[in-house]
Amino acid sequence: MTLQAHPHIQAFLDYLKFQKRFSQNTLIAYENDLQSFFSYLTLQYGEIAMADIKPPFIRSWLAKLKSAEDCSAKTINRKISSLRSFFKFHLKQAVITANPMASIVGPKIPKKLPAFIKENDLETLFRHVEFPDNWTGRTEKLVLTLLYHTGMRKSELINLKDHHIDKSRNAIKVLGKGNKERIIPLSPALTDTLQDYVKSKSLYINYPVDDTLFVTTKGKKLCPRQLYSIAKHYLSLITTIDKKSPHILRHSFATHLMNSGADLNAVKELLGHSSLASTQVYTHNTIEKLKDVFKKAHPKA
16 A cells, blocks of 8 residues: 555645654654555455545454454554544544544553662662773763653653753753753753763764764764663663663653652653653652552551
8 A cells, every 4th residue: 555545644644744743753653554554444445535434444443453463452552543643634624524533442551650770779870880981981871871860762862962951051951752842950060071071072083073962982873772772781780670771761760750759740841741641650659669668667557
């Protein structure tokens, strides 16, 4: 199935790209979901006009995903979300007069608390683990430090620029999802470390360097795979949890703030969440900690 066969898909993708300014990875995910859906429709029912797509057709596709392809509830809900956005867009464009997704309900996903690393383990990482005494080691330590101290996403860190550091306010500007900017405070010591890192580039790197903040010894911007390898290597030294990724430091940042009594709305702003519901998951970790304290300390627990 090609985009030319369904120009409505291309119109929707152009909207996401140029108006919503979604990332390339997000666009690919939407495209794959929509191509899969329309390929199924054509195979099962032949060519169908947009206005003739009904809820039973959609439920049939979802049932096939669950039974034949063994898709998880999370994956199915993501595909439902893609279709919802797609038909909502075309409803506004008057391509259709009724949204076939109105009666579609996704499967329930069991709540899973975000994993995080204990504070004392991270203290061990930054105080006692030895990093190589070269540019690579310096970059690796600073990358991990910034991920934990700010809670930013790996894509946000990779795209940081030298001028995003604000020495006067001890803060750093981050470009998040949908190109939304937010300001994250830094400790004065971390601000100084970042500025010293920027000034040292010319001493360590003999290649042309743009204003990308974190670069390799060849002056290249870090890629997601490198960042994942860095996190996995060093986190393996201090924790036995299964997930050892850059994102686990974001979870740890949020959980430690909540456990220390931080305001939920403040944590939401620091993380760059568009909805408070995305941040509330970290309150469950706080409640679990309180339950654990109660069981250990209360004589009637």
